[in-house]
Amino acid sequence: MSIKTDLLSLELICTVHKNSNMGLTYNQLVHKLQSHIPHFSWVAIYLYDHENEKYELTAGAGDPFPLPLSNKSIMHIHMKKGTRSIGKFTVISKSYASLDESDYSSLQTLAQELSEKIELPEHL
Numbered sequence: 001m002s003i004k005t006d007l008l009s010l011e012l013i014c015t016v017h018k019n020s021n022m023g024l025t026y027n028q029l030v031h032k033l034q035s036h037i038p039h040f041s042w043v044a045i046y047l048y049d050h051e052n053e054k055y056e057l058t059a060g061a062g063d064p065f066p067l068p069l070s071n072k073s074i075m076h077i078h079m080k081k082g083t084r085s086i087g088k089f090t091v092i093s094k095s096y097a098s099l100d101e102s103d104y105s106s107l108q109t110l111a112q113e114l115s116e117k118i119e120l121p122e123h124l
Helices: 002-018 022-036 103-116
Strands: 040-048 054-062 074-082 084-095
Touching: 002 022, 002 103, 022 040, 022 054, 022 103, 054 084, 074 103, 084 103
Parallel strands: none
Antiparallel strands: 040 054, 040 084, 074 084
């Protein structure tokens, strides 16, 4: 199940580096991950709003409230620029324990590549 995540993540890393429209890139990433990885119910990118000190939903795909949550796995992958938190990927699985370490490492690599592309405001 995680080989699909590995392969799709490589494709999406290319998408990150060839697109200059970050809003479009965020939407492409979450929609492709959610629609192509059978065990992903919800995929979202949250960017950190430093002024309001909270994460804001930037792009999401799938069912954001798959109930009951007790039967799901949830993974958060933080995106950083240096030591500063700039966002996170959130994935909710369709069933308990369907996320594995390969899913995590593939998405972590994708998150790192995405972090490099995100430009922070100059005052931060």
